[in-house]
Amino acid sequence: MFDNLSEKLDKALHVLKGHGQITEINVAETLKEVRRALLDADVNFKTAKEFTNNVKEKALGQNVLTTLQPGQLMVKLVKDELVELMGGDAEGIDLSGDPSVILMSGLQGSGKTTFSGKLANYLKTKKDKKPLLVACDVYRPAAIDQLHIVGDKIGVEVYSDRENNDPVAISKAGVAHAKSQGLNVVIIDTAGRLAVDKQMMDEIANIHRAIQPQETLFVVDAMTGQDAVNTAKTFNETLDFDGVILTKLDGDTRGGAAISIKSVVNKPIKFIGTGEKMDAIDVFHPDRMADRILGMGDVVSLVERAQEQFDEEEARKIQKKIAKNKFGFDDFLSQIQQIKKMGSIKDLMGMIPGAGKALKGLDVDDDAFKHIEAIIHSMTPDERSNPNKLDSSRKKRIAKGSGRTIQDVNQLLKQFDQMSKMMKMMQGGGGKKMMQMMQG
Numbered sequence: 001m002f003d004n005l006s007e008k009l010d011k012a013l014h015v016l017k018g019h020g021q022i023t024e025i026n027v028a029e030t031l032k033e034v035r036r037a038l039l040d041a042d043v044n045f046k047t048a049k050e051f052t053n054n055v056k057e058k059a060l061g062q063n064v065l066t067t068l069q070p071g072q073l074m075v076k077l078v079k080d081e082l083v084e085l086m087g088g089d090a091e092g093i094d095l096s097g098d099p100s101v102i103l104m105s106g107l108q109g110s111g112k113t114t115f116s117g118k119l120a121n122y123l124k125t126k127k128d129k130k131p132l133l134v135a136c137d138v139y140r141p142a143a144i145d146q147l148h149i150v151g152d153k154i155g156v157e158v159y160s161d162r163e164n165n166d167p168v169a170i171s172k173a174g175v176a177h178a179k180s181q182g183l184n185v186v187i188i189d190t191a192g193r194l195a196v197d198k199q200m201m202d203e204i205a206n207i208h209r210a211i212q213p214q215e216t217l218f219v220v221d222a223m224t225g226q227d228a229v230n231t232a233k234t235f236n237e238t239l240d241f242d243g244v245i246l247t248k249l250d251g252d253t254r255g256g257a258a259i260s261i262k263s264v265v266n267k268p269i270k271f272i273g274t275g276e277k278m279d280a281i282d283v284f285h286p287d288r289m290a291d292r293i294l295g296m297g298d299v300v301s302l303v304e305r306a307q308e309q310f311d312e313e314e315a316r317k318i319q320k321k322i323a324k325n326k327f328g329f330d331d332f333l334s335q336i337q338q339i340k341k342m343g344s345i346k347d348l349m350g351m352i353p354g355a356g357k358a359l360k361g362l363d364v365d366d367d368a369f370k371h372i373e374a375i376i377h378s379m380t381p382d383e384r385s386n387p388n389k390l391d392s393s394r395k396k397r398i399a400k401g402s403g404r405t406i407q408d409v410n411q412l413l414k415q416f417d418q419m420s421k422m423m424k425m426m427q428g429g430g431g432k433k434m435m436q437m438m439q440g
């Protein structure tokens, strides 16, 4: 995410680290670089200029702060300004209606249908809601099919009416259907076009007027940079929407849209899409995004994801096994499954401070565990519970069965051994020692 921008900002801010004091000259130099980095990331000119002016004012105002290194102070000021620019605090969506109606808008291809599914899935699994998806694209039968496929995938009902070509009537009928079925959120997926046109705008404005949604969300492809910002402006003039959804942030996005959209339309980004799968959705947190842009990782989100997947009972079982020296490859496998549920490896790596920079250019295999799993699957249940039984002939058989080499098998055994030892140490009071060490 935003690799280029992160790298350039890092370079710009590094310049200051060699200087002892913040002077007007080195601040100006740094900010020139920061502005260039923002413009390269497709942030609009006015926003970039205001951004650097604000940072400059604050930097010169804080000349007295001698306790911090200038470089660090600048990073802090740039971060604070980024947070401010992207919207301050995270904003939720209004779910107070019964049902709450959420209207999706945006151009064709922006990721509207995919996001409608992700949002329904998020509300169902994380917010305990009963959502209904409504297909209102009366021009493309394939769009209706697509929403049904999405609905099937996540186990959410989809309301559609292929005989009806009036989107206002369909959306009203969808809301009535939800009421009659006791469903408490209605997500209306509307038709988009490749470019803004009057008919599309009139149509969505009519739906908006007729159903008076609690939330109108505008979905936009983050890869489109300044175009995204301009489209947002046009939609906002017609719909006065409540929030923005930025999709495709997993791609090679330059970041301009994420940074400038709020300042142009004065509406918050509420969610981001980070992949094609139904769970690739995140609440947008300006401060965490600023950390990521500045290469500081996003530990808070990482811990949250880990907590979401944390299964207390499973953890207790594993603890017991470790204590009894019974931790085996089946347990190892189940740990891997839990990690995989946290998200794609690339995504997780991006949340670790500094990792993005270190891994740049490296092709992180998103199924890095594939080979490990194959090796473990080639072991017999007995071998999995008793790894010390693995002699060379068994290893040979396992390597062959999993299509890996003996070295791969040995490496896994070594890793497993190290991990078991470490876990044992953490249990035997060593955990405390380790924490103390980490805290310095």
Ligand code: GDP
Binding pocket: 106, 107, 108, 109, 110, 111, 112, 113, 114, 115, 192, 247, 248, 249, 250, 251, 272, 273, 274, 275, 276, 280
């Ligand atoms: P719509 O025309 O606005 O409904 O757009 P779709 O939902 O059909 O999405 C268009 C394409 O973008 C599809 O191929 C989706 O799989 C893809 N897509 C949607 N959201 C994301 C995302 O967050 N990341 C990536 N990589 N692809 C996405």
